[in-house]
Structure formats: structure tokens, C-alpha cells
Amino acid sequence: MWVPVLLHNFILWWDECEVNTAVNAANHRRMDSSGKPSTAQIVVLATSSALTAVFYSIYKSRATTVARLKEAKKVSIDQDLKNLLSETPGRCVPYAVIEGVVRSVKETLSSQFVDNCKGVIERLTLKEEKMVWNRTTHLWNNTEKIIHQRTNTVPFALGSHDDDIAATVRVIRPLDAAELDLETTYENFHPTVQSLSNVIGHFISGERPKGIHETEEMLRLEDSVTGVGELVLDNNLIKLQPPKQGFRYFLTRLDYESLLRKQGNSVRLWRILTVVFGIAACSTLLFILWKRYVHHRESKKERSMLEEFKEQQKKRMRELNVEESSVTPTSCTVCLSRERSCVFLDCGHVCACAQCYDALPAPKKCPICRATIDRVVPLYNS
Ligand SMILES: [Zn+2]
Ligand SMILES: [Zn+2]
Numbered sequence: 001m002w003v004p005v006l007l008h009n010f011i012l013w014w015d016e017c018e019v020n021t022a023v024n025a026a027n028h029r030r031m032d033s034s035g036k037p038s039t040a041q042i043v044v045l046a047t048s049s050a051l052t053a054v055f056y057s058i059y060k061s062r063a064t065t066v067a068r069l070k071e072a073k074k075v076s077i078d079q080d081l082k083n084l085l086s087e088t089p090g091r092c093v094p095y096a097v098i099e100g101v102v103r104s105v106k107e108t109l110s111s112q113f114v115d116n117c118k119g120v121i122e123r124l125t126l127k128e129e130k131m132v133w134n135r136t137t138h139l140w141n142n143t144e145k146i147i148h149q150r151t152n153t154v155p156f157a158l159g160s161h162d163d164d165i166a167a168t169v170r171v172i173r174p175l176d177a178a179e180l181d182l183e184t185t186y187e188n189f190h191p192t193v194q195s196l197s198n199v200i201g202h203f204i205s206g207e208r209p210k211g212i213h214e215t216e217e218m219l220r221l222e223d224s225v226t227g228v229g230e231l232v233l234d235n236n237l238i239k240l241q242p243p244k245q246g247f248r249y250f251l252t253r254l255d256y257e258s259l260l261r262k263q264g265n266s267v268r269l270w271r272i273l274t275v276v277f278g279i280a281a282c283s284t285l286l287f288i289l290w291k292r293y294v295h296h297r298e299s300k301k302e303r304s305m306l307e308e309f310k311e312q313q314k315k316r317m318r319e320l321n322v323e324e325s326s327v328t329p330t331s332c333t334v335c336l337s338r339e340r341s342c343v344f345l346d347c348g349h350v351c352a353c354a355q356c357y358d359a360l361p362a363p364k365k366c367p368i369c370r371a372t373i374d375r376v377v378p379l380y381n382s
Helices: 004-014 022-031 039-071 081-087 195-205 256-319 354-359
Strands: 073-075 092-104 120-133 139-153 156-159 168-171 183-191 206-222 223-235 237-241 250-252 342-345 375-378
Touching: 039 092, 039 206, 039 256, 081 223, 081 237, 092 120, 092 168, 092 250, 139 206, 168 223, 195 206
Parallel strands: 073 092, 168 237
Antiparallel strands: 092 156, 092 223, 120 139, 120 206, 156 168, 183 206, 223 237, 223 250, 342 375
């Protein structure tokens, strides 16, 4: 019988092969059959990349704003201001910082709720507050909706803190300013009157009104204000107006240093968000690429192993003078003569006859993939 000899050769050949890693890889591959990224991974990658891009662009524009704010020319309101501007080319400082107090030009606005409260900007806001039933989370959420807003302005100027200095800077289009923070002068909440039938109706509709929030905000006379914008001398009138494209117009009750600090903090926040989401996007991408690489390497190893196995089989057929045509696809891969008659588990290969299986040395391993054979199930061809 040439079977034991053949088997011996076969096992010798296998031991020469550096199979263990490849076999483990093959087993692993069967469990995790595709190297393609999962939908969840793609969603995480897409979301984190998109958010990184959005946060980065916000960060970039905020950083530019802060840089320009730092470079803006600090101008103080004094008698020389007019001379300074008339000597400047174009009679204009493209981006200037002015600190001063609010002075009225002609008329003033009076608060509708507070006595002796005069200002130059007055904003009335009515907000409807209600609870809305969220069908997903099964919770009542607070929502606010502005139902009415009206802003009144009168022309105003910024003057020096020193009353002896008459020079003022007229503020043009104050409502165009970013960060126009007004002082809340009046606030009131009018709760909705609830009757029983209303309450039932609200539960059915999923909307429960709470009430109306009324506020009055003002920029008052004598308020200290920092304005950052374009400073021009126009017919003997010094004006602070919205700057050229790309520069932000500021009008705030903060001083210059606090404004700079506040803007700097927001830059930091957007930078942190960009970095965090950038790291998330990069690591997801690296993880997906690594999975692809591992999958590719494993399938390549497995293919080359199978090819080697087939070549070895052909060699043995030549050695034993077995006709290639006499070996059918269902012939046992070890003895090349009998029919394959058992399934090896867990790998699932059907590659040997029962006699060759019995002749395998312990611990018995699959001749194709070298996985340990835990169980063997006989095949019955009928
Ligand atoms: Zn056999
Ligand atoms: Zn196997």
C-alpha cells in the first residue's frame, strides 16, 4: 500500500510550510468573511469628517476675526481725531477700535416700562414658550418661538469719557453689528390660563403652551461701548461704519480686552472641537484601512497556500504515476483514489476519505487548512 508513504510525504510537506499564521488567518477570515467597512463605520467616518470640515471652517474664520481684531488700530476720541483722519490717506482707517460712551444726537428713546430710562436702541421681544411632546423620546421639551420683535433706533454717537472733549463719533447702522449686546431693562412672563378642556386638548395635540415672555432691551445713554469698524471723516463728521468685506463690525458693552478674550475663547472652543472630531475621523479611517489590509493579506496567503497544495498534489501524482484524468474532483486529496467521505468540523472541508482520516496522526488536523479537527461527520452518497 502506498497510502501511508504518501501520507507521510504529505505531512512532511505540510510541516515545511509556514502554515500556522496562514491557517489562523483563514479561520479568522471565515468568521469575519468580508474586509469591507460596515455601514456604522461608514456613517461614523462620514459624520466625523463632515463635522471636522464644518468646525474647521468656523475655527478658521473666528481665528481670522481675532487676528484682525488684534491688528485693528486703537483710536481714542479726542480733539486730534479729526486732524488725524484728515491726514490719513482716504480720510479713513479701515479697521479701528473706538471706546466711548453713548451720546444722543437729537432725540432719545424712552423705556416703555421703566421711568427715566433713556436710550438710543430699544428692542421689544415677545417669545412664546411651550412644551412640545417628543414622540421619539416620550418627553415634553421646552421650546421658544419669537412671535414678535421690534427694534427702534435713533441716531447716536460715541463720545469721550471726559466731558470736556466735544469730539464724537457717529455710529452708522448699529444693527449690522455682530455681538450687539443690549441691556435687559424689563422682563415679564404672562402664563397661559389653563382650563380643564384646554389641558385635555393639549395632551391630544402634543403641544402645551406655557405663556408669553416679554422683554425690553436697550442701549442706554452713557453706556460704555466699544466699537470696531471703519472710521471715516465725511464732511466734518466722524463716522464709525460697517467695515469692508471680511472684517466684522462689533458694537459691544464689553471693553476691548474683554471682547478680545471672549472672541479668543470661542476660537479655542472651535479648535478643540475640530481636533476631537479630526482625531475621530482619522482613527476611523485608519481602522477601516487596517481591516482592509489584514483582509487582503489573509486572502492572499490562503490563495497561495491552496495553489501550493495543488502543485504538491500534481507532483505526487507524477511520482506515483497516477493519471491526472483518473483523479476526479471528488477524489480524496490524500490518497487520490477513494472518494471523499467525511466532513471535518469546524473548518467544514470535505477533502479526505475515512481511511485517510483514520491514518492522520494525532492531534488530527485538516489537510487543507491545518485547522484542528474537533468532529468528523461521515458523508453518505446515495
Ligand atoms: Zn484517502
Ligand atoms: Zn480544513
